[in-house]
Amino acid sequence: MNYKIILQYEGTRYDGWQRQKHTEQTIQGKLEQVLSRLAGETIEVNGAGRTDAGVHAFGQVANFHLDTELTDGELKKYLNRYLPEDVAVTGIERVPPRFHARLNACWKVYHYQIAFGEAKPVFERKLVYRVEEVLDFEKMEKAAKFLEGTHDFRAFCANKHMKKSTVRTVRRIGIQVHKKDGMASVTFTGDGFLYHMVRILMGTLLEVGMGKRRPEDMEALLESRDREQAGFTAPAQGLFLDYVSYDSRGCGTDCEYEEKEDD
Amino acid sequence: MNYKIILQYEGTRYDGWQRQKHTEQTIQGKLEQVLSRLAGETIEVNGAGRTDAGVHAFGQVANFHLDTELTDGELKKYLNRYLPEDVAVTGIERVPPRFHARLNACWKVYHYQIAFGEAKPVFERKLVYRVEEVLDFEKMEKAAKFLEGTHDFRAFCANKHMKKSTVRTVRRIGIQVHKKDGMASVTFTGDGFLYHMVRILMGTLLEVGMGKRRPEDMEALLESRDREQAGFTAPAQGLFLDYVSYDSRGCGTDCEYEEKEDD
Known part of the structure; x- marks a missing residue:
């Protein structure tokens, strides 16, 4: 069984x-x-x-x-x-006997929990990445829009010797901010993520939020296909694998047995 | 200052x-x-x-x-x-200079987080008391009603040599149940609590929920003024001091400088 x-x-x-x-x-x-x-x-x-x-x-x-x-x-x-x-x-x-949790996965959702500014979440401290800066979430939203869609995400892949395709579809990057608590949640939905891709996307978006990059720089960054051009790898703390979808809706049949290198 | x-x-x-x-x-x-x-x-x-x-x-x-x-x-x-x-x-x-956090406190709110049945809360595991039994919350509600009000709570006091008054007012014991998640929250609002009083109230209510006591036994239990008659001391894990009120509304002026022995 x-x-x-x-x-x-x-x-x-x-x-x-x-x-x-x-x-x-x-x-x-x-x-x-x-x-x-x-x-x-x-x-x-x-x-x-x-x-x-x-x-x-x-x-x-x-x-x-x-x-x-x-x-x-x-x-x-x-x-x-x-x-x-x-x-x-x-x-x-x-x-069914042929079901394989990784090979058959169509969409995955990850999310980052971020505490910013003076927020000091005591009870969730091991589930949150703390950033002392105050973040410009509007700019992060704008940058996220450039990253959504089907792109070659080689610049966001920590595996430099990746031989297979680095094209992935990021369906949505959603940012929810609870200003009063100094907490934010950034959700990444995609058909698969390259090695460290979510963490590098998060690091890059945080650099936008801190004013170190401009949202419109994302286009050139994607085109560069160069890991050195992207932001830092955000730490594992605060990152959650939320959900994996095996629903056939919105998922091409070719995805069913396509091996992906995921983080 | x-x-x-x-x-x-x-x-x-x-x-x-x-x-x-x-x-x-x-x-x-x-x-x-x-x-x-x-x-x-x-x-x-x-x-x-x-x-x-x-x-x-x-x-x-x-x-x-x-x-x-x-x-x-x-x-x-x-x-x-x-x-x-x-x-x-x-x-x-x-x-003001004479304000004293303990002596001037009028009302306090504590709450217990309980996981019951098969619930295994991973992220909150250090903030929750796990009970493997399935609890009868209706019976617990009934028992809680007997305990609300102004009573001599000596049966619920772990300090056997308590010389001062053991009369306290429990304004409300509220039980909120999230059946789907196997989680419950029990909130105790009172003008002060004796040593271990919240934990013994919780233990006693849990024994009611497990069918080991009847709700209507609470009256005789209060009257007994005997710690041996009350339930077990629920563990500290899962217990939160939620809120302390210094509002003068609902608080007699005599409470302002009355020393209370609290847990």
Whole structure:
């Protein structure tokens, strides 16, 4: 049976999603450990987004093949009991055998939580990126408009030796500001993101907000296809993988089995 | 100059509000350290509620006397810069010399965050008390009604040798349930709370919710004035000091200088 699960995690304590040999602190590793113990054999888990060390997930999606007598509800309960307290399964369903959480993903939504100016969020401090500057959000909005759409995002890709296409479609960059609390949320919706692409987009937009770049510079920046021209890589803290869509609407059939290199 | 400040803190890492000899990990201690360094002399801070180890604050109030050339905004910024990241000053104002954050407090609001059933709140895990049982909130509401009002709350006081009056007025116990998320919030508004009173009220209400007590048992429990008859002391995790009111409306003038023993 092929299971699709929805996951939440606080990435602070983890070395990212992907299983690695030198560390036990990965989300994939923790999941595979619990599932393999249950199954009595090695179970492999596919995640929709290979989130970096420190990146959080509100709605990561994963799939795995497992034979079990447990009902879906029991399996969810089992996973939540044995997974660490900062990782939770919030949804579970059975899917067709060929479903693959990463290869079949059509759209992903990431968001950054930003605290600016004097804001000092005590309770969310590990879920927020604090910027001491006061940001010009109107300029950031303008810059975001230049970045939306289908472009070659090579300038926003941390992998310099990327051989495959660096063309991606960013459907929308939405900025929501709560001025009173000194908090902002920047949401990135796209068909896939290159390695560190969301973080470099965020860093570049922040530099616009701080007055270090102009919104209209974004066009030349995209054209440059040069990572050196783009802004800093915003830290993992404050970044969430929100949502992964497998809906066929708005998603060409060719996307279904196209391998993407995602962050 | 006498300053009144509003404070937020996550209590997880702290041994409570009150300065103690054997530990540096108290909120009062941290504040006094930063203020005394600024002033070049010992500054004493009065907190409205002496929150227990692990209890959080959303709107703790404190006051202190300080001579400084800093504006209120600068003083707030200074405190937030030098206080740990899990303690923040969210408001500051100058008050009359005789104002005392604890002695003048008229009403206080505490609230408990509860996760029940299968809920596993990942991001708020240190701010929530998890109960695995499914709770009967209607029964808890009924029990809460018996506890509202002016009563002798000796059965809900952890200090067995309390010599002063144990009569308090609980204005309201409000229960808000988000069934879908498996989360509930229980708010306690009162003119003052005895040592551990909120935590014992919460523990008792939870025992009602689990079916171990009946709502109508609350009357006899209050009359017993016996701590042994009341429920367990709910843990500090999940408890917040929300708000302290100094408004004269609804507050007899005699409350202004009446010393109360609060948790």
